[in-house]
Amino acid sequence: MSLCRFTRLTDNVEKFRKMNLMTNPIQIHDIISSRRSPVAFSDRKIEPEKIAGLFEAARWAPSSYNEQPWRFIYAVRENLPQFTAMLDCLVEANRIWARNAYLLVLSIARMVLSRDGKPNRYAFHDVGLAVGNLIAQASSMGLMVHQMGGYSTDKARDVLAIPREFEPVAMIAIGYPGNIDELPEDLRRRELQPRVRRDLSEIVFENIWKG
């Protein structure tokens, strides 16, 4: 990633050149730049006040009509039957590493608005905002978060008794970072891969769509 892409977008090339940003990465906050979705988790217990902090951060996210469509069910590993019930909803490829996380969370969306019972266009979007807060809070406390779409929503709904107007969104594994060298070789390779993203020029346009 380089700033070259962005300068083209902003038409502020001269300004950027002067600031010598062409050769430097764009600065973003540590909480965001240090985040990744790991498969290596430590068996260290997460302190109860940190668990509370995760959900408190999620709670203060913004939402359309302040509907707050987010709900969360969680289980800690020391509570083994409940933890295993959630773990068993995952596909095998996720289960092999997620079982090492201390905390499993299911994010859930209320699909209708409280005010009129109509579909909430922003239900999933606003759950994403809340989980974004949760992840930022986790990073600030030294915790790692890995979300998964690879699980049975039907099984989760059934096992966790989720009502009809709510929809399971993502399974989330949370824990302290683990030792990469203790991973099986295929997971170890995966963990060491660099993170990749589209260039800014592909995702940000000034004034009008440029496709």
Added chain:
Amino acid sequence: MSLCRFTRLTDNVEKFRKMNLMTNPIQIHDIISSRRSPVAFSDRKIEPEKIAGLFEAARWAPSSYNEQPWRFIYAVRENLPQFTAMLDCLVEANRIWARNAYLLVLSIARMVLSRDGKPNRYAFHDVGLAVGNLIAQASSMGLMVHQMGGYSTDKARDVLAIPREFEPVAMIAIGYPGNIDELPEDLRRRELQPRVRRDLSEIVFENIWKG
């Protein structure tokens, strides 16, 4: 909001009591606790490198299959024709305050997966995660963010030339905080209202749904 609600959930009441958290709010990071969606914006220009930082933060959000379904179109106020084109998509109730923001952004979701063209269940969710990063980055740089669902998606699609497989998500006003006393009385009252959220006991359940 008090911790009482959460202690009931976690069954860690004794631990919480000892830590004397019953009378203290749950600690969360300043970036999250200081965020709000204001209607008072300053006319101060946002530095180009900060604009770059907003999108760079969004860019590094996690997403399902690393699809990165987020796209952004933005206009700065000094570029008046384009800024006005975006402003005119808003409903009047939003336009009266959003026009004071220095930066308008439309978040956009790609609704199908690159890998197979099938619907992306997490399109809106992952745009929410990216905007969550953008908001956290904004807070860390002293900027305020206010998202709006109150705008014409049809008009935005038309004016900004958004392709069919993409969907406009939210209009986002961004700027430095403004002087509340310069707001019209109704907006001033709105700005001074305390933020409210559901209690943790309504949104977080241990082990199984409790409704």
